[in-house]
Amino acid sequence: MSLAKRIIPCLDVDQGRVVKGVKFLDIRDAGDPVEVARRYDEQGADEITFLDITASVEGRDTMVRTVERMASEVFVPLTVGGGIREVADIRRLLNAGADKVSINSAAVKRPEFVAEAADRFGSQCIVAAIDAKRVSAPGEPGRWEIFTHGGRNRTGIDAVAWAAKLAGYGAGEILLTSMDADGTKAGYDLALVRAISDAVNVPVIASGGVGNLQHLADGILEGGADAVLAASIFHFGEYTIPQAKDYLAERGIIMRR
Amino acid sequence: MTSVAVLDYGMGNLHSVAKALEKVGASRVTVTDDPAIIRAADRIVLPGQGAMRDCMAEMRAHGIDTAVRELVGDKPLLGICVGMQALLAHSEENGGIDGLGIHPGAVRFFSDVPAVREQHLKVPHMGWNNVRQLPQADGRPHPLWDGIADGARFYFVHSYYCVPEQPGLSAGECEYGLPFSCAIAEGSMFAVQFHPEKSAKDGLRLLHNFLRWKP
Numbered sequence: 001m002s003l004a005k006r007i008i009p010c011l012d013v014d015q016g017r018v019v020k021g022v023k024f025l026d027i028r029d030a031g032d033p034v035e036v037a038r039r040y041d042e043q044g045a046d047e048i049t050f051l052d053i054t055a056s057v058e059g060r061d062t063m064v065r066t067v068e069r070m071a072s073e074v075f076v077p078l079t080v081g082g083g084i085r086e087v088a089d090i091r092r093l094l095n096a097g098a099d100k101v102s103i104n105s106a107a108v109k110r111p112e113f114v115a116e117a118a119d120r121f122g123s124q125c126i127v128a129a130i131d132a133k134r135v136s137a138p139g140e141p142g143r144w145e146i147f148t149h150g151g152r153n154r155t156g157i158d159a160v161a162w163a164a165k166l167a168g169y170g171a172g173e174i175l176l177t178s179m180d181a182d183g184t185k186a187g188y189d190l191a192l193v194r195a196i197s198d199a200v201n202v203p204v205i206a207s208g209g210v211g212n213l214q215h216l217a218d219g220i221l222e223g224g225a226d227a228v229l230a231a232s233i234f235h236f237g238e239y240t241i242p243q244a245k246d247y248l249a250e251r252g253i254i255m256r257r
Numbered sequence: 258m259t260s261v262a263v264l265d266y267g268m269g270n271l272h273s274v275a276k277a278l279e280k281v282g283a284s285r286v287t288v289t290d291d292p293a294i295i296r297a298a299d300r301i302v303l304p305g306q307g308a309m310r311d312c313m314a315e316m317r318a319h320g321i322d323t324a325v326r327e328l329v330g331d332k333p334l335l336g337i338c339v340g341m342q343a344l345l346a347h348s349e350e351n352g353g354i355d356g357l358g359i360h361p362g363a364v365r366f367f368s369d370v371p372a373v374r375e376q377h378l379k380v381p382h383m384g385w386n387n388v389r390q391l392p393q394a395d396g397r398p399h400p401l402w403d404g405i406a407d408g409a410r411f412y413f414v415h416s417y418y419c420v421p422e423q424p425g426l427s428a429g430e431c432e433y434g435l436p437f438s439c440a441i442a443e444g445s446m447f448a449v450q451f452h453p454e455k456s457a458k459d460g461l462r463l464l465h466n467f468l469r470w471k472p
Contacts, residue, residue, distance in 0.1 A: 002432070003382065003384050003385070003386045004386070004410060005384075006384050006385070041457070044457070046412075071272055071276055072276045072280075075280070075454065075457055075460060075461055076455055077414075077455045078273075095272060096272065097270065097272040097273055097276065098270065099273065099455060120311075121306070122307030123416065124306065124307070124381055124383070124415065125306065125307075172381050173381075173383065201377075201379055202379055202381070203379045203381075203383050226383070227384070256385040256410045
């Protein structure tokens, strides 16, 4: 009798198609998001995260329609992020069928937005997404800062302090992406995951860099993550969700099977 | 065929509850705050998300509190998450807030549980946890557990937990720092702390059972 760790496949969606960038740049098509999400639901994914990377207004409407379609077919929690700037955006996505929304840049611009959102909709549906990049020199103790705009803009905000602040504002969960690791398939930045997990009392989802199943295990066992997120290892059929769960369970990690 | 009214008082994600009910065969699912439609429906779902204070305020503003008090015991009612908590008398959330008071009991904060603090358990309790099915007065598990393995995992997300006072009210138990009631049942009322609409096959099975339940 114990809470299971979660495996969360992530769909990066642009103009209604699943894509996967390497270090947020190079793009590869991975299919129709509703089809992909349904496949993960059938395989036993514990949640599904859908990040919209489209910048245009038309793209946003496409996203809402995609969420609606997805919510009719997926019966595990669905987190949606990308371009959420105000309370009305959250309302629209929750009405479309999202269970949680992930807030990133809008929180950097105005952290109180997280508090307002959590107050209005409850902490359980507000995920604070943090994109962190290592700024310490090799050999120094780890130090990370928040970057926005796909890693182009450095904010000078310390990632650990930032996570604690957003949790204090009522974020119910932290989605933590290492910008250095993302797309490399070299594994999570485990020191970053550990630093944030130790600093906050809300669940932490490790993201960025998964290339094999051992990386998922490391995120939980070494990083202390409550959930592990991955995209390309699942999208391109390298591993199925049941394979990942078997692998983690063999390493003593509690899984829903 | 079965018509279901999903009570809408402006809180949370009703879309997924409605879609899941349709998926398991509800002929007509109406998300509504209209007392006439609520009274006419065969079955009632009381969902709930977010802060209890806001839920209770919205329920009152929409007259949902009166409708639930009137209909509970009359037709099958399924409470979900804050919809379960709201059936009890009092919650510690938001500095203390009264619920509908249909059953005596309190709603308490996980962070105040010593074991939660000592074991550094995260709050909210978020994710898939085991549900132990408790025998009812007749010695058998509740019919809404039909076809679901004892100990099956359901999806939870909550920071407060129910402590019903009535002996025998609890129909299911979960553990997070302490054992707590995650399902209550009496007569035609069944309520769960977890989200059946987000709990994959077992959750859909519970909703399927609810639609076919003849209390």
